[in-house]
Amino acid sequence: MYNYFMLKNEVKFIEMKDGDKEDYELLANFEDKYIKGTADRLVRVLKGLDNSMGGYKVSRLEHSLQTASRALRDNASEEMIVASLLHDIGDEIAPLNHSELAAAVLKPFVSEKTRWIVEQHGLFQAYYYNHYYGKDRNLRDKFIGHEFYKDTINFCEKWDQASFDPSYDTIPLKDFIPLVQKIFNRQPYRNL
Ligand SMILES: [Fe+2]
Numbered sequence: 131m132y133n134y135f136m137l138k139n140e141v142k143f144i145e146m147k148d149g150d151k152e153d154y155e156l157l158a159n160f161e162d163k164y165i166k167g168t169a170d171r172l173v174r175v176l177k178g179l180d181n182s183m184g185g186y187k188v189s190r191l192e193h194s195l196q197t198a199s200r201a202l203r204d205n206a207s208e209e210m211i212v213a214s215l216l217h218d219i220g221d222e223i224a225p226l227n228h229s230e231l232a233a234a235v236l237k238p239f240v241s242e243k244t245r246w247i248v249e250q251h252g253l254f255q256a257y258y259y260n261h262y263y264g265k266d267r268n269l270r271d272k273f274i275g276h277e278f279y280k281d282t283i284n285f286c287e288k289w290d291q292a293s294f295d296p297s298y299d300t301i302p303l304k305d306f307i308p309l310v311q312k313i314f315n316r317q318p319y320r321n322l
């Protein structure tokens with residue numbers, strides 16, 4: 131016995147406004163499956179960071195893995211370890227606001243605290259270099275008193291800025307994949 135969805139694999143419309151309930155139910159079915167593949171696609175994007183901007187002693191992928199390794203070894207929460215792994219995932223397509231991009235990717239699946247740390251890490255990280263460009267290294271001061279101010283300083287100081295070391299004992303990507311799967315298969319927006 132075949133039902134409609136077994137026979138049909140695309141919508142009838144060529145303009146969205148002409149779609150009907152059947153079309154949109156079909157698409158919802160596709161979307162559910164697609165969302166479940168998010169973790170795999172993120173791992174693919176992460177692997178692409180192996181050929182990102184040069185200049186450092188390690189690739190962006192190695193930096194990301196080191197940051198996550200340090201978070202894990204400091205007993206950070208599971209979502210914070212995954213956030214550490216993905217915090218620079220926006221580097222390739224949003225080099226001017228990569229922090230915001232990573233925060234948006236994480237937002238449906240993590241706490242506001244984790245999202246905020248990732249969103250602001252670029253600004254906080256400027257503390258380490260902005261003065262060498264004649265700019266204000268203390269941009270982060272505008273957040274003094276914010277509930278996640280200290281946590282973001284700690285993220286940058288202990289994990290992010292420290293993770294450019296070619297001799298560090300970095301945990302391989304394959305060991306983090308189950309955790310990425312776990313976080314991105316959570317019920318989205320559970321905190322809203
Ligand atoms: Fe960053």
Ligand SMILES: [Fe+2]
Pocket residue numbers: 193197217218290
């Ligand atoms: Fe980073």
